Amino acid sequence: MAGGNKGGTPGDETRATHAGNHPHDNQGVINPPIYRASTILYPDVATLEQVSKDRLSRLAYGRYGTPTVSALEEAVTALEDGGRAIVLSSGLAAIAATLMNLLQAGDHLLMVDTVYGPVRNVCDRTLKKFGIETTYYSPGIGADIAGLIRPQTRIVYVEAPGSLTFEMQDIPAIARAGHDAGALVMMDNTWATPVHFKALHRGADIVVHAATKYIAGHSDVMLGIVVCREELYRQLKLGIHALGHSASPDDCYLALRGLRTLPVRLARHQEAGLALARWLKARPEVARVMHPALPDDPGHGLWKRDFAGASGLFGVVLKPCAPAALAAMLDGMRLFGMGASWGGYESLILPVNPAASRTASKWEAAGPTLRLHAGLENIEDIIADLADGFERLAAAQAAA
Secondary structure: OOOOOOOOOOOHHHHHHHOOOOHHHOOOOOOOOOOOOOOOOOOOHHHHHHHHHOOOOOOOOHHHOOHHHHHHHHHHHHHHOOOEEEEEOOHHHHHHHHHHHHOOOOOEEEEEOOOOHHHHHHHHHHHHHOOOEEEEEOHHHHHHHHHHOOOOEEEEEEEOOOOOOOOOOOHHHHHHHHHHOOOEEEEEOOOOHHHHOOHHHHOOOEEEEEOOOOOOOOOOOOOEEEEEOHHHHHHHHHHHHHOOOOOOHHHHHHHHHHHOOHHHHHHHHHHHHHHHHHHHHOOOOEEEEEOOOOOOOOOHHHHHHHOOOOOOEEEEEEOOOOHHHHHHHHHOOOOOEOOOOOOOOOOEEEEEOHHHHOOOOOOOOOOOEEEEEOOOOOHHHHHHHHHHHHHHHHHHHHHO
């Protein structure tokens, strides 16, 4: 986590607390108010003409954003320590709109094989329809990605750790190879957030976040954020809004409120996640724990070198068991909910099938794979919930 110093750059905790707040512009109100708007009135013809020429110069129309949206964008930009932020209605919207605006017919996209599943649909259906080719690559490729870059390669897309299986990537090495070939580097940084990984400082040109997850943090918001280098901002901002994207000011308000406690919550999620991961490693039912912050994880060296911390999301491979036994375990969980998403205050557990969504690298596991999110509950309580679940699994196995 970035630290502060006297007269120097504020720490992440300070930025999360204060960035985007302008109380004296809002009658002393600490939190930026919710501005709901479609129509924006202009005081005179001269202003109308100015805004018509440059819709980014000031408030122009509700779809382009309100002061509430701008406050969140300012705060996220501060946490990223650079670039410019654009808010959209979901993480997938942020990814899809960025790819559609930076790529054109004939371009080539290099996409990590462990990417968030729905992004594959964007690549294999939408982008393909417009004449954009996608090549998937193994997450551990590192600097050797240079061998896959073509003259037509416009974007190299990374995500670390990878969805479902949590492999790490050598982001700086991949970024150097991409930049040497004239390609942009785009990263999904939802797992680490700007608190634990400053993607722009590690070589990314564009960073995307599903703010639905840790930034909002309370399982009640759908929101995505793109942060790009200054030279890409105008193209992306105008292109994103030309596609009709916008973000709810109410959701932006909630995400901004969540962001105020992001460093504190992440510290607790990390603590709980590591406690669960260590406990699971000792369980006889567990074949493998996938968590890059564990010293024996294959990606631990990269994580330790590049990241300032971990979040509460990780994976587990169980030893082979009957489907009915796994169902007995999961159906009786008291604190762990079963559901998509993560990053909220509650613990989640979800059976997943990583092999079904990989084409460039193999995923082999003899038993079922689970994705866990460690929430903010008492750590001993969520460990006890898992222990009870393993008892149900064992009983169901014995009865089969």
